[in-house]
Amino acid sequence: MLGMGTMFSAIFWDNDGVLMETEHLYYQANAEALALTGVELTLDTFREMSLRRGESVLQLAPTSGPEVRTWRDARYYELLGSEAKVIPGVPETLERLHGRLQMAIVTSCLLRNFLQMHRESGLLGYFDFILTREDYGKSKPDPEPYLAACTRTGLDPAACLAVEDSERGVTAAILAGLTVAAVPGAMNSEGDFSAARWRLDGVHHLPDLLGLS
DSSP states (O other), rough: OOOOSSSEEEOOOOOOOTTTEEEEHHHHEEEEEETTTOOOHHHHHHIIIIIIHHHOGGGGSSSSSSSHHHHHHHHHHHHHHHHHHEOOTHHHHHHHTTTSSSEEEOOOHHHHHHHHHTTTOOOOOOEEEEGGGGGGSOOTTTTHHHHHHHHTTTOGGGGEHHHHEEHHHHHHHHHHTTTTOOOOOOTTTTTTOTSSSSSSSSGGHHHHHHHHH
């Protein structure tokens, strides 16, 4: 890949599916919760509703009362504590980029879940700040999370790169005026990433791509 020089002043990282392997755990927790109500959640439905559109699959339950959500949330928290893993190549990439430009995490994840999955990740020291779901009003695919990150840095969106693995994340970043590098994993591989400037098979390409080797 051709290096692009230091054309950006900041990189904003999505979390789930970019830094941490967690999306399969969220699918598992939702599938188990819906199974208790007699509903089978297919992976295709989860991908379309949750990953592409950012909608709750719990609306598929015949009775979507708070007890279903409470059970799902508790199960997801449990899974994050025992099975969340750092995506291969991420620590080395963050080490290469650290101190070269501002970096932040911009995630739709709740702070409680975010801290649970990162208890032993060793990643948080690489970032200048973190925005979780509690830090803004509307979630992705709305541009508000990325606009909030730009405000926090004082940077123009055109000076910022977003690293995303989902279609709705790409949409949020593009609507906010950022450039996007998409790194779709297995859960998002069939999405439409045509709006991203780059589609990469891993974050390890970023330092060379940005001329920051």
